[in-house]
Amino acid sequence: MIVSTSALLDFLLQTRTQTETICKPLQIEDYVVQPIVDVSPPKWHLGHTTWFFEDFILKKYKSDYKEFDKQFAFVFNSYYESMGARVVRTDRGNLSRPTVEEVYAYRKYVTSALENLLQENDISKELEELIEIGIHHEKQHQELLLTDIKYILGNNPLQPVYSSNFNEYKTISKDAEWLSIKEGIYEIGHNDSGFCYDNELGRHKIFLQEFQISSELVTNAEYLQFIEDGGYDQVLLWHSEGWDWVKNNTISAPQYWQKQDGKWFCYHLNGVQKLDLEAPVTHISYYEAFAYAQWKGLRLPTEFEWEIAQSKFDWGQRWEWTESAYLPYPNYTKAPGALGEYNGKFMVSQKTLRGGSVATSENHTRATYRNFFHPQLRWQFTGLRLAR
Amino acid sequence: MIVSTSALLDFLLQTRTQTETICKPLQIEDYVVQPIVDVSPPKWHLGHTTWFFEDFILKKYKSDYKEFDKQFAFVFNSYYESMGARVVRTDRGNLSRPTVEEVYAYRKYVTSALENLLQENDISKELEELIEIGIHHEKQHQELLLTDIKYILGNNPLQPVYSSNFNEYKTISKDAEWLSIKEGIYEIGHNDSGFCYDNELGRHKIFLQEFQISSELVTNAEYLQFIEDGGYDQVLLWHSEGWDWVKNNTISAPQYWQKQDGKWFCYHLNGVQKLDLEAPVTHISYYEAFAYAQWKGLRLPTEFEWEIAQSKFDWGQRWEWTESAYLPYPNYTKAPGALGEYNGKFMVSQKTLRGGSVATSENHTRATYRNFFHPQLRWQFTGLRLAR
Amino acid sequence: MIVSTSALLDFLLQTRTQTETICKPLQIEDYVVQPIVDVSPPKWHLGHTTWFFEDFILKKYKSDYKEFDKQFAFVFNSYYESMGARVVRTDRGNLSRPTVEEVYAYRKYVTSALENLLQENDISKELEELIEIGIHHEKQHQELLLTDIKYILGNNPLQPVYSSNFNEYKTISKDAEWLSIKEGIYEIGHNDSGFCYDNELGRHKIFLQEFQISSELVTNAEYLQFIEDGGYDQVLLWHSEGWDWVKNNTISAPQYWQKQDGKWFCYHLNGVQKLDLEAPVTHISYYEAFAYAQWKGLRLPTEFEWEIAQSKFDWGQRWEWTESAYLPYPNYTKAPGALGEYNGKFMVSQKTLRGGSVATSENHTRATYRNFFHPQLRWQFTGLRLAR
């Protein structure tokens, strides 16, 4: 909960600036392309987070607001189908216009209008909450921006550096320990006055069996053993659809790993580096995380186990795949109207991830935060923690 | 648990006969086709259930056993990838040979060999369990046989009758009531000495919030209101991928419904009939079940709620979609080797269904039985019960 | 031109019988499947050739004719789009009904009605011509029947024999000679009073440069040299789309060739045999024929060269790919109405083949006959004759 309008304004302006700071190292060309359907052009992220404020806030709450460009709603809308026709996701990379310069002008125009709106009197509770959602929405896109940029540059044959200062990980030099949690009734869900998404609400009791969870993420060294033991060729380690995914896409290592003259290298935002064995493994799909756990004779934690145990270990380097499917909590209700499309409409066929990553914006994640992706995706900084 | 070898033999022979009884009304041509990837040709079901006994039992436990035809292992294998090369599923409908007559000869040969095996002394516990699995495996395929036959005949432009005696439903003439369950700790999972699959094992405690569940399945009359209210055109009722499914496949009613001169008809195994408003709605996808519940302002039960509440209502006409994803129970472990592929490898991206259906073989389902399908599938006798 | 009604009736009855004779060795199951889109189920050929007579002749010229089954027009129509809705080609293999027995009853009923029609007085010229087209249409399908049956059986893992008496080729034991044709003006197109298709009509002059054409078809021995010289791996021998076809389908030999323990075998209608080096190579695509000619430093003849030279060599074992595209002759005009769909609508993107094959019905081909297929197809008995 934001204590004052001026604090809210500061938070807003910091967030808007931060998005642009992330894009600083880019060439104009980098803003435009969409190499796979899950990656959006950086230009689109810049426009979409702006459109969100314009459409949900300025057009409704600022009486004198004049829309920047009517067609932008069409271009920068995403999955909010009830808001009008949208640019189909796979078409985003075909659009050279509006230009990057025009998109920045759009950002400036909307940020300014928001600033004016917040400097007026009488900010209602409802409006304050919408602005807060807009800020957190933009923070979510900051993470996507970074991972989409990594995909765009890392899959270019020239493999250009994004920023030589960007460090993707801290090494794991300690041995992992098993942390034990007793069986019993626990409470799950958001519990304080800070911001959270609707999918974290409805704090409720669950029963957990006794379990143990690792104090550390799985490392590159450990994952390499799985590869060298032929893990990608042992059908019994995999889900049926995971096996099809491995075979159809000839997967044999995490994304961004590359072998040159018998040695493993890895593309990072600071360029191609020798594979660091003490780094936490990343850019793996749920299928790979599961197969690795099978190979070890262990398993992934559920999201509930993770939430209850999380205070006992460090987290935040990698989004951690859980065994849980992304489903509504008991008594979950979608917000009415278009905002209700935010989370609920994705609650099928996806897995929950917990934690956060090196690309997550500051203060954006928390112990109850639920991220979710389809099981084959690996362009995020995903990782893996074992349980038993 | 089977009490004696002769009881086991009876059970086996009844099951083998029942499979063939289901196929009695078919023409030879009906055994061969595969109109969609999820439907298998009846000939394949006959062969596959036989191959299962040959490959897992006869070749290992009957010392003098001579394989019927080496190539059949290739033709009738299914997803048991660790057993050798398999006929890709979409190719099953391209195979005119072996002929139906040859497949029946194969069945007879294998049934006979099993009979001999069971009449010998010293049936080990291990062998008894394998035979039991083989029997239940065949019972599962009996249900698929019936639903695949319905698809094959019901999608033929001539819409031939399977059997005029086959009644697909009992009408629901009572009003539904809300049955209440108190919050508390409950136990989930198989609990007696009878047969069950590995995915039901590991009985364990869970905590449930207080909830209410309907005493009746949703009827055609109720579902028709959803259609007439434009349910298939209201994006906010649907999951994102459900909406794509509706639009890409131009879905506007349950499978087998057809409108003629403004009136609704429905294909059943006993032919095309006027839509019976008091019948439980069936052949709907999870997406449709979910959208219907959204439209009512209600929800689907979880599989745990269903299992705890099920003794309070009648069930068994329709497989009931639940909100639960199909996931392993705590401490679930796959059986070693190829049999371990049976259930565990499907525990991702599918929804759990509970109950049973008019096509389920006698004594094949139970309160703890977990069926599972991808959310878009609807060629099974699926249905829907509301919760709140 | 048929000299009398009774001769026409004889020709009709012989043709109808011959179609059924071709199907004699089949099992009922063989009639039903459609392993690839270009192959039709034998059952469909039986019905389609019958529907042609019913729809174009009986329903128009036999006043008391009662349609056998209204729905058959829907099931057995092919590409005659102006005649009404058709069963999409890829769906033909999904239809178990009507049964084979019903299709034979349909044939008998229609043949009988045609017999009655022809025994009446006053057969008009127009009707006579339509019946003649119906007969030749059925003869065309006889060839397709045989090649489709070969595909259905030859791609079954059991590779069953169609008929041990069916001999697919005469060996080529003579050395090929170059036959020379002088430059000059020649005439192309049908020229006598016998039957021909509309695409052969409009006899017209063309100018040919001097050329030479081989007296013999290319043999398996010669084609094997191309394979052993790495012909399938030399990009410069191939058309761009031919190369894509080779790579996408991992083609490395003609269809039905199979290597076992380092030796080449070949599936024929009389079963799997050791590859006969003196047989004319067959089941090759146009792309392969072209690449072979490139490799030899030679070329394929045009269809005009072939027609002018054909009296100097033996032909009729293989349909011979030409370099010509299948295009209308000058002054070609489509017949009015649905019959006009017969040939003209295919005059784009296909190559012309000349000659005939071991599967061609007696008296069905002639020096001016133009067959046509897409360049990647090879399930027909295609072959290759060189020119320069």
Place this chain on the structure above:
Amino acid sequence: MIVSTSALLDFLLQTRTQTETICKPLQIEDYVVQPIVDVSPPKWHLGHTTWFFEDFILKKYKSDYKEFDKQFAFVFNSYYESMGARVVRTDRGNLSRPTVEEVYAYRKYVTSALENLLQENDISKELEELIEIGIHHEKQHQELLLTDIKYILGNNPLQPVYSSNFNEYKTISKDAEWLSIKEGIYEIGHNDSGFCYDNELGRHKIFLQEFQISSELVTNAEYLQFIEDGGYDQVLLWHSEGWDWVKNNTISAPQYWQKQDGKWFCYHLNGVQKLDLEAPVTHISYYEAFAYAQWKGLRLPTEFEWEIAQSKFDWGQRWEWTESAYLPYPNYTKAPGALGEYNGKFMVSQKTLRGGSVATSENHTRATYRNFFHPQLRWQFTGLRLAR
């Protein structure tokens, strides 16, 4: 034939400059995208025409030449498969790097090196010919550049103007007349000392029947009558695969036509304009050209008829679809090695177009020039002239 080295150099420099002049109106973003597989990013055209000179000329004929960047050969190669790995066509639009600035630097570097090479003594005949091919290759890409730019901008929802000075057509205000050509022997193919491609060579005799050809291209007014008469809904006017194309892509007008409030508009390089009825119709596929001719009871000319008649009418506004397939002339031989891939490898499944278009570079086309595209393509300035 170029008379002197300095004239060759002038021609080269003019051509290099002209390519860059075409790109002047673009924003950097416009250089990057590839909305469909047939359209290449302008950046790629700039690089590819440069790579051609570097790879075929500088690396072989300039002893001290230092490659600009080894990886560019990978990025800017096109279909020259024998030259090494290439960027798959559909991936071109995913590459943000090299940047536009780097590509221009590459152009400058290579142009300079060519300038140095040409200022040295002893330019061999062979080298001169290669440079001439390089120039004409770049001129061909100039046309593609313009039509690709039109596609990129015209399919953007903002429909930006390329250049308000670019006029796409001259109106056709005269009535069309039939021009008659007598039957007889004519000569086809290139016949003077100027440059031509290998596919125009081998001048040879052909025989033509008497025919008539229209003095004018078909206009928008005429094509509109076809539309209003339901031409897109009459199956009998279309080739079978043309009909599938129309239905699968819901085609109902030429590309870039758009209806607003019942009135037709059209996107041009100078922006969206009211449809000009006196403009020659353009952006139609071969299928549409053929169906239009069928509807008129007329036909398209062959490429031979066109070449013989062309001196009697004005041409050059539109590439004109012919009825001819793109095939080798008698005695056509591919150049040895990679340059031989230039034309011959496309001589299957394409139609020949004759003439030239408003986007064709000055002096680039001629009476014997053979352009070729697949029958469904229409992003070029295609058009239609009738014959009978």
